[in-house]
Amino acid sequence: MSQAPNNILTSECHLHLYGCLAKETLWELSESRSKTHDKRFQWYLAEYEKATRQAINPKKWWDSDRGFDTFKNHFLCRESVPFEIFQAKFNLLIALFPPTPxxxxxxxxxxxxxxxxxxxxxxxxxxxxxxxxxxxxxxxxxxxxxxxxxxxxxxxxxxxxxxxxxxxxxxxxxxxxxxxxxxxxxxxxxxxxxxxxxxxxxxxxxxxxxxxxxxxxxxxxxxxxxxxxxxxxxxxxxxxxxxxxxxxxxxxxxxxxxxxxxxxxxxxxEAVSGRSISESTTETASHFAWLRRHRQVLHESGYTPIDYAWLERRAHMSSHNDQVTWHYDKDLIENTTKFQTAAMEIVRRIGSIIESxxxxxxxxxxxxxxxxxxxxxxxxxxxxxxxxxxxxxxxxxxxxxxxxxxxxxxxxxxxxxxxxxxxxxxxxxxxxxxxxxxxxx
Ligand SMILES: [Zn+2]
Missing domain, CATH: 3.20.20.140 (Metal-dependent hydrolases)
Known part of the structure; x- marks a missing residue:
């Protein structure tokens, strides 16, 4: 693996303004702002507890020697979490900085x-x-x-x-x-x-x-x-x-x-190997309608009518009431991978850029x-x-x-x-x- 110096990337075009605020600044401003925006701060605390089942005692942020560490544990998102937990953490920024001119x-x-x-x-x-x-x-x-x-x-x-x-x-x-x-x-x-x-x-x-x-x-x-x-x-x-x-x-x-x-x-x-994902039959129908409209370009890119027919059979087998439950076994993973390759080819031809x-x-x-x-x-x-x-x-x-x-x-x-x-x-x-x-x- 390359050990070259880390200095190539200096510009970026996918940033959320609020999500850029440095932890030190937020912590320094948190006590005074929580008082100015008490109602919003209480909303943050309640939402945080709902999402994480953990109550925050903000006094521990401000009145303890280890306050900054406690604050960082509550605010920073340093590991893989469900989106709801991330949102609960992000809410602190929303609470303390209401947009105003x-x-x-x-x-x-x-x-x-x-x-x-x-x-x-x-x-x-x-x-x-x-x-x-x-x-x-x-x-x-x-x-x-x-x-x-x-x-x-x-x-x-x-x-x-x-x-x-x-x-x-x-x-x-x-x-x-x-x-x-x-x-x-x-x-x-x-x-x-x-x-x-x-x-x-x-x-x-x-x-x-x-x-x-x-x-x-x-x-x-x-x-x-x-x-x-x-x-x-x-x-x-x-x-x-x-x-x-x-x-x-x-x-x-x-x-x-x-x-x-x-x-x-x-x-x-493979990330979902052995797992199931359900979607509405309407979503599945939209997918097949789109596949039919793009039959030609998909075929050229390796997703053939045989792949389409296989997916259709799988959808029929997996449909119950208004839901289709897709079970990710080896065959579905293979079909999905082929579809992604063809889908990427269409995006490449159109020229859209991906922000990763x-x-x-x-x-x-x-x-x-x-x-x-x-x-x-x-x-x-x-x-x-x-x-x-x-x-x-x-x-x-x-x-x-x-x-x-x-x-x-x-x-x-x-x-x-x-x-x-x-x-x-x-x-x-x-x-x-x-x-x-x-x-x-
Ligand atoms: Zn984003």
């Missing part, structure tokens, strides 16, 4: 911390709909002003706006963003795109067909197009792996430029064993991949950590890391140039 403490701290590392960084964050529109506009302006104030020759912070997956809320988010950008066009060069995150459950990408169509149509007339970024195939445990992999391809076909994680597209299905966040996937993506992680397979298949830390604050990592993991555990070469780094930087270059041409908001 009058308080930039959290983003300021993140930008300051990262400005020492340098590089291009893209931070995703929500514009909460519960803020009245003028407040929300002011919040976005202040956030971008704050990011712009840290811009140097070596550090380029940019913002992507996270949208709710609820369709009506996503349309409201989009209307707000369009409106704000037409009123304040100098914000546009600082905004890279529109991100969809949070739970995928019940939200297939096809649900966003109309909205994506609208965004892409608007982009054609805009000097500052907004890329569509979409977390997909990360929560793959609730539907068949082939269905979750199909969601990744569907997102790509709908115009998503960057797929967040896309674990189901390339993970080794290995530590995040090993800790909250239910890929417990690194040998099942898809990064190696993505690269072997010629897909374009960027590497990022996702939530470096709460995971207590940095990009160097990801580079070491990629090299030493996932077998990624220096050449591949360099290629990934160049791809990441190329995503930002035009935006940085655009921002130079315009005055600050």
């Amino acid at each position: 009058d308080d930039m403490t959290m983003p300021e701290s993140v930008f300051k911390h990262h400005s020492k590392e340098g590089g291009y960084k893209e931070y995703r964050t929500f514009m909460p709909l519960y803020l009245a529109v003028p407040e929300r506009k002011r919040y976005l302006q202040k956030l971008i002003e704050t990011a712009a104030s840290f811009e140097t020759k070596a550090y380029h912070p940019r913002i992507a706006i996270s949208f709710s997956r609820q369709d009506n809320e996503a349309w409201d988010n989009y209307a707000f963003l369009k409106d704000t950008l037409s009123e304040c066009p100098d914000l546009a060069p600082w905004i890279t795109g529109i991100d969809f995150c949070a739970s995928e459950r019940g939200h297939p990408p096809t649900e966003k067909r109309k909205l994506f169509h609208q965004i892409l149509a608007d982009n054609r007339d805009s000097p500052n197009p907004l890329e569509i970024l979409y977390h997909v195939g990360e929560m793959w445990q609730d539907i068949a792996i082939h269905s979750a992999a199909r969601w990744c391809v569907e997102a790509s076909e709908l115009g998503v430029k960057r797929l967040g994680h896309a674990l189901a597209l390339g993970m080794n299905a 966040c290995p530590t995040s996937n090993l800790r909250i993506g239910a890929i417990k064993n690194p040998v099942h992680h898809p990064l190696r397979r993505f690269l072997d298949h010629g897909l374009s991949v960027t590497i990022a830390t996702d939530d470096p604050g709460i995971f207590d990592i940095d990009l160097k950590h990801e580079e070491t993991l990629a090299r030493n555990i996932l077998g990624i070469t220096s050449e591949e890391l360099t290629h990934s780094h160049e791809l990441t930087e190329s995503l930002f270059t035009s935006l940085v140039e655009r921002a130079k041409l315009l005055p600050r908001c």
